[in-house]
Amino acid sequence: MIIVKLGGSVITDKKVYKKLRKGVLRRIIYELSGENLILVHGAGSFGHILSKDKNLNSGLNDYNAIDFSTVARDVQELNTIIVSMLIERKIPAISMPIHSFHMFGENFPYLKFYEYLIRGFVPVTYGDVVLERRKGMAICSGDQIIFNLAKYLKPERVIFVTDVDGIYDKNPKIHKDAVLMKVLHAKENVSFDKDVKDVTGGMELKFKIMGMLALSGIDVIVVNGLVKGRVKLALENRDVIGTRVVV
Amino acid sequence: MIIVKLGGSVITDKKVYKKLRKGVLRRIIYELSGENLILVHGAGSFGHILSKDKNLNSGLNDYNAIDFSTVARDVQELNTIIVSMLIERKIPAISMPIHSFHMFGENFPYLKFYEYLIRGFVPVTYGDVVLERRKGMAICSGDQIIFNLAKYLKPERVIFVTDVDGIYDKNPKIHKDAVLMKVLHAKENVSFDKDVKDVTGGMELKFKIMGMLALSGIDVIVVNGLVKGRVKLALENRDVIGTRVVV
Numbered sequence: 001m002i003i004v005k006l007g008g009s010v011i012t013d014k015k016v017y018k019k020l021r022k023g024v025l026r027r028i029i030y031e032l033s034g035e036n037l038i039l040v041h042g043a044g045s046f047g048h049i050l051s052k053d054k055n056l057n058s059g060l061n062d063y064n065a066i067d068f069s070t071v072a073r074d075v076q077e078l079n080t081i082i083v084s085m086l087i088e089r090k091i092p093a094i095s096m097p098i099h100s101f102h103m104f105g106e107n108f109p110y111l112k113f114y115e116y117l118i119r120g121f122v123p124v125t126y127g128d129v130v131l132e133r134r135k136g137m138a139i140c141s142g143d144q145i146i147f148n149l150a151k152y153l154k155p156e157r158v159i160f161v162t163d164v165d166g167i168y169d170k171n172p173k174i175h176k177d178a179v180l181m182k183v184l185h186a187k188e189n190v191s192f193d194k195d196v197k198d199v200t201g202g203m204e205l206k207f208k209i210m211g212m213l214a215l216s217g218i219d220v221i222v223v224n225g226l227v228k229g230r231v232k233l234a235l236e237n238r239d240v241i242g243t244r245v246v247v
Numbered sequence: 248m249i250i251v252k253l254g255g256s257v258i259t260d261k262k263v264y265k266k267l268r269k270g271v272l273r274r275i276i277y278e279l280s281g282e283n284l285i286l287v288h289g290a291g292s293f294g295h296i297l298s299k300d301k302n303l304n305s306g307l308n309d310y311n312a313i314d315f316s317t318v319a320r321d322v323q324e325l326n327t328i329i330v331s332m333l334i335e336r337k338i339p340a341i342s343m344p345i346h347s348f349h350m351f352g353e354n355f356p357y358l359k360f361y362e363y364l365i366r367g368f369v370p371v372t373y374g375d376v377v378l379e380r381r382k383g384m385a386i387c388s389g390d391q392i393i394f395n396l397a398k399y400l401k402p403e404r405v406i407f408v409t410d411v412d413g414i415y416d417k418n419p420k421i422h423k424d425a426v427l428m429k430v431l432h433a434k435e436n437v438s439f440d441k442d443v444k445d446v447t448g449g450m451e452l453k454f455k456i457m458g459m460l461a462l463s464g465i466d467v468i469v470v471n472g473l474v475k476g477r478v479k480l481a482l483e484n485r486d487v488i489g490t491r492v493v494v
Binding site: 060065066068069070072073076077080083084086087090091092093094095096097099100101103109112115116119120121131136 | 316333347348350
């Protein structure tokens with residue numbers, strides 16, 4: 001089984017509210033095969049902009065249930081588009097919105113994914129707003145979902161699809177001399193730009209999750225979804241430009 | 248707490264694939280209040296036409312996972328429209344697609360609805376395709392969901408919104424002399440037209456569920472959603488044209 005994570009930055013324009021990169025998304029969907037696959041996508045500008053704007057990370061209060069609902073609806077729209085593109089390709093995709101069955105911090109109901117997987121479906125889930133006991137609500141990133149799924153369902157590979165070639169020693173969008181790290185050890189002390197604020201914990205949490213996946217024996221690779229063919233090569237476990245996270 | 252069931256026949260044109268009665272739907276949404284409410288909607292032509300066409304009631308086989316996926320996606324689209332209309336009205340609606348957390352025939356996870364209710368949300372769920380252990384899949388109607396929810400969450404009233412004034416002694420769409428029954432006893436032997444084939448069991452199962460709800464002490468009323476104001480009157484527990492199912 002393989003888990004593919006479509007980063008919000010590659011399938012949406014993260015700067016513009018609910019702006020899809022439709023062409024990119026469709027091409028990546030056409031690089032996937034529908035066998036033994038779980039697809040996890042980020043919320044991108046369908047989730048992050050409003051979540052940050054309404055400060056949803058601070059929790060649920062008497063006035064912001066409507067904001068929670070709006071974000072959940074927005075990412076549900078993005079999810080429906082992705083599921084539709086898979087169906088168009090005759091891949092039996094099924095939407096698994098975690099807000100409907102997961103209470104943040106409690107046991108992750110991975111069996112629900114398993115039941116679909118063994119029947120030949122491709123579960124499609126995504127970073128979402130969820131209820132949480134202490135603060136009332138929380139934001140659960142696609143990466144956190146992957147961590148939970150991988151813990152129990154033991155995929156052989158997790159492919160992170162992003163908008164750059166992999167993980168660099170510096171932010172490649174700012175520093176021209178940034179160097180792509182083809183292999184990165186989980187224990188390595190990589191410094192990520194702190195200036196990039198993100199409601200889901202940013203690159204540091206992402207890398208921590210990648211490291212934990214690698215530690216548990218899973219192949220972890222980060223590839224650029226903006227370049228045609230990279231996702232397909234990663235799926236087929238062939239040589240591809242990207243970053244492998246290893247122990 | 249009140250459960251409102253929006254029948255598929257009132258919010259969609261049941262004869263035309265994925266045809267919404269948008270004006271009717273929007274008006275009904277505007278008659279709702281967002282307090283202590285669970286909204287359950289039928290699939291209408293977003294679900295029934297394809298389910299029947301592809302004979303999904305016969306179960307999952309090697310070829311029809313894609314049909315299951317397509318129906319689930321179609322009703323998810325209808326659900327997104329309804330959730331959006333509620334959000335437009337500042338009602339914090341949250342989508343609860345049962346295919347993502349319910350295995351047909353097993354315990355219904357009503358607590359997930361409860362968690363949203365107590366935090367001021369309006370859970371919106373719907374008749375959907377679901378997995379099932381024996382045949383692989385099943386169709387779970389909105390009425391069956393209501394039965395499950397009511398059993399545990401004990402609403403004071405369940406309002407069934409349909410496209411006729413209530414329950415008649417004969418099918419009012421065929422027989423001009425059909426008489427509306429203002430009060431109907433659960434034990435009454437009502438004969439429903441068998442010629443109306445329905446993937447979810449039709450009027451007979453629906454009436455059985457209404458009777459069981461009434462038996463457990465819940466007010467059950469059937470009203471016409473095509474007539475302005477009826478849903479609102481029923482919600483406010485005022486005199487309204489319709490059928491009350493009692494014990």
